[in-house]
Amino acid sequence: MSFFQADNLSINFGGIKAVDGVSFTVPKGQVFTIIGPNGAGKTTIFNLVSRIYEPTQGRLVFEGNDITRVPPHQIAALGIARTFQNIELFEHATLLENLLLARHAHKKSGFFAELFFLPSVRRMEVEHREAVERVIDFLDLQQYRDSLIVNLPYGVRKVTELARALCTDPKLLLLDEPSSGLNVEETEDMAFWIQDIRSLLGITVLMVEHDMKLVSAVSDQVLALNYGRPLAMGSPREVQTHPEVVRAYLGG
Amino acid sequence: MRFLFKTSYAQDIQLFRDRVDAGWYGLLAVVVLLLPAVISDYYVGEVAWVFIYAICGVSLMVLVGYTGLISLGHAAFLGIGAYAHAYFLQHGMPWVVSVVLAIVITTACGIIVGLPALRMTGIYLAIATLAFSVIIQEVFSRWESVTHGFAGMPVGKPVIFGLSFDSDLAFYYLCLFFLVITLWLTRNLLRAPTGRAWVAIRDSEIAAQSMGVNLAIYKSMAFAYSAALMGLAGALFAHKIAYLAPDIFTILLSIQLLLLVIVGGLGSLHGAIFGAIFVALLPPVIAILRDSIPASLADATAATGIGLFGLIGEGIGSFLRKPGVEAGIFGLILVLVILLEPRGMYGRWLKTRIFFSTFPMYKRATFKRQKTYMKSERLR
Numbered sequence: 163m164s165f166f167q168a169d170n171l172s173i174n175f176g177g178i179k180a181v182d183g184v185s186f187t188v189p190k191g192q193v194f195t196i197i198g199p200n201g202a203g204k205t206t207i208f209n210l211v212s213r214i215y216e217p218t219q220g221r222l223v224f225e226g227n228d229i230t231r232v233p234p235h236q237i238a239a240l241g242i243a244r245t246f247q248n249i250e251l252f253e254h255a256t257l258l259e260n261l262l263l264a265r266h267a268h269k270k271s272g273f274f275a276e277l278f279f280l281p282s283v284r285r286m287e288v289e290h291r292e293a294v295e296r297v298i299d300f301l302d303l304q305q306y307r308d309s310l311i312v313n314l315p316y317g318v319r320k321v322t323e324l325a326r327a328l329c330t331d332p333k334l335l336l337l338d339e340p341s342s343g344l345n346v347e348e349t350e351d352m353a354f355w356i357q358d359i360r361s362l363l364g365i366t367v368l369m370v371e372h373d374m375k376l377v378s379a380v381s382d383q384v385l386a387l388n389y390g391r392p393l394a395m396g397s398p399r400e401v402q403t404h405p406e407v408v409r410a411y412l413g414g
Numbered sequence: 415m416r417f418l419f420k421t422s423y424a425q426d427i428q429l430f431r432d433r434v435d436a437g438w439y440g441l442l443a444v445v446v447l448l449l450p451a452v453i454s455d456y457y458v459g460e461v462a463w464v465f466i467y468a469i470c471g472v473s474l475m476v477l478v479g480y481t482g483l484i485s486l487g488h489a490a491f492l493g494i495g496a497y498a499h500a501y502f503l504q505h506g507m508p509w510v511v512s513v514v515l516a517i518v519i520t521t522a523c524g525i526i527v528g529l530p531a532l533r534m535t536g537i538y539l540a541i542a543t544l545a546f547s548v549i550i551q552e553v554f555s556r557w558e559s560v561t562h563g564f565a566g567m568p569v570g571k572p573v574i575f576g577l578s579f580d581s582d583l584a585f586y587y588l589c590l591f592f593l594v595i596t597l598w599l600t601r602n603l604l605r606a607p608t609g610r611a612w613v614a615i616r617d618s619e620i621a622a623q624s625m626g627v628n629l630a631i632y633k634s635m636a637f638a639y640s641a642a643l644m645g646l647a648g649a650l651f652a653h654k655i656a657y658l659a660p661d662i663f664t665i666l667l668s669i670q671l672l673l674l675v676i677v678g679g680l681g682s683l684h685g686a687i688f689g690a691i692f693v694a695l696l697p698p699v700i701a702i703l704r705d706s707i708p709a710s711l712a713d714a715t716a717a718t719g720i721g722l723f724g725l726i727g728e729g730i731g732s733f734l735r736k737p738g739v740e741a742g743i744f745g746l747i748l749v750l751v752i753l754l755e756p757r758g759m760y761g762r763w764l765k766t767r768i769f770f771s772t773f774p775m776y777k778r779a780t781f782k783r784q785k786t787y788m789k790s791e792r793l794r
Contacts, residue, residue: 212624238626252617254681263614267626269607273635276606277599283606284427291423330625
């Protein structure tokens with residue numbers, strides 16, 4: 163039984179086949195990267211996995227359970243967390259509140275307990291806070307704890323997105339272009355963090371990325387897509403030198 | 415400047431930030447409790463209006479300011495609460511039971527209106543709630559066996575557990591009590607996971623969903639809670655106004671409530687209170703100016719012999735007496751607030767506070783809005 167498996171995944175928007183029969187399996191504890199030119203369908207695959215889009219065809223299997231029909235808000239509770247390419251943070255809330263919201267899937271308190279802020283709610287809140295603080299320490303975000311997201315620079319927001327995804331205690335982490343918009347130094351930090359997430363926290367990573375340096379540094383396996391179809395799959399080196407991939411990127 | 419030294423996580427989820435803050439709120443409580451001793455009966459009645467409007471403000475703030483759902487139909491919820499309470503009182507229910515039933519009915523209506531809200535946002539939701547409000551107003555005027563239509567419905571003074579709240583003073587404290595309860599419960603929700611889920615829905619639905627927030631449940635919850643508070647406010651409103659008629663709960667009242675939260679400052683409970691003070695006290699202030707400006711300028715004419723003062727005074731007086739001036743002034747203030755102080759009176763309050771706490775280091779740029787261009791396409 164594989165950890166995560168996408169089986170003949172397809173989605174059509176009208177006549178456009180954005181993703182067309184893509185199959186791959188992600189083994190537990192690996193970093194699996196999807197690459198491809200713009201419009202290849204990478205982010206669409208992420209939106210399919212996090213159940214925001216309804217696949218036209220195919221199956222998604224996570225830890226032996228078919229999750230193809232699970233509603234999107236239950237995905238986090240199953241242990242799949244994601245970041246967004248265009249940063250979807252809660253801008254008018256503090257960084258701390260953003261991370262605490264990520265604990266929502268672990269919320270146990272009922273409406274009336276919260277209405278009167280019973281001791282049980284207080285206790286749970288402190289527990290959530292402790293979990294969040296571990297992530298803050300892990301990603302060095304202490305100094306931004308109480309700042310509003312609107313006041314934070316882009317690089318910090320990007321890390322905050324990663325932190326928020328980690329706060330859900332995921333087993334599978336989906337990173338949508340973690341290095342886009344980051345400078346060289348920040349990208350290196352990101353590479354270290356991704357490696358740490360895999361080896362220290364034991365979280366499997368599924369990533370979409372353009373920066374080939376980052377891809378080869380952290381990935382165990384790479385899948386190349388073009389026009390929604392798989393071109394090649396294998397180790398970073400194999401995929402980068404694959405003639406079909408070279409043609410897709412360079413033309414000819 | 416004061417620096418908080420935090421030693422435990424529990425400190426961050428307390429009702430008040432620290433002892434100094436709690437002290438200030440305590441002082442405010444003393445002032446509000448003793449206020450009726452220094453102001454006349456007329457103003458005690460006016461401040462009771464502030465309290466009722468503040469409950470409405472908190473209700474709308476939860477929906478508009480925290481969850482990001484707009485409603486142009488909140489006067490209808492207020493009306494449902496008021497009529498239900500009046501009806502149950504007329505049928506001999508005890509006061510507390512009647513209020514609870516009124517709240518239950520408005521909550522149910524809130525859930526029903528909230529259902530289409532799951533699929534609608536922005537202007538479409540505004541139109542849908544507006545339509546609801548128009549329908550409800552029609553129901554108020556046509557369902558004569560319950561509401562007595564345009565004949566109106568008298569509402570007596572509240573009698574709770576044998577205690578009669580027939581004086582303005584007693585009613586003042588009753589409204590104050592319910593406002594404090596409302597603020598406490600709402601603050602509890604806002605510092606708990608539910609409040610965070612609402613804010614998350616406001617700022618990014620897709621991210622909220624991916625973090626495990628069930629949009630359908632939390633949006634209807636926001637509508638239900640907001641409507642419940644409106645039901646409570648409606649019950650107090652019924653006593654205050656003493657005579658219910660369908661033409662009270664019009665779209666104009668809904669807009670006035672929306673104005674309340676915008677002028678007060680979206681996204682803060684303080685804003686709801688500031689807005690309530692503004693909305694409830696502007697009409698009496700206009701009434702005072704209407705009489706005092708011509709009178710004082712006429713005095714100036716008498717003293718100096720310059721006739722121009724008297725003429726200006728009469729002009730202002732007759733202008734303020736024209737129908738619709740009040741609505742016009744409300745509209746003008748709304749426009750000015752959106753242009754000059756988008757964060758409302760609460761924003762102005764924050765700036766003033768920071769000015770004094772950092773004196774003389776305050777920089778105007780602290781609150782300057784930064785323009786960021788990060789969001790390209792948004793998944794909806």
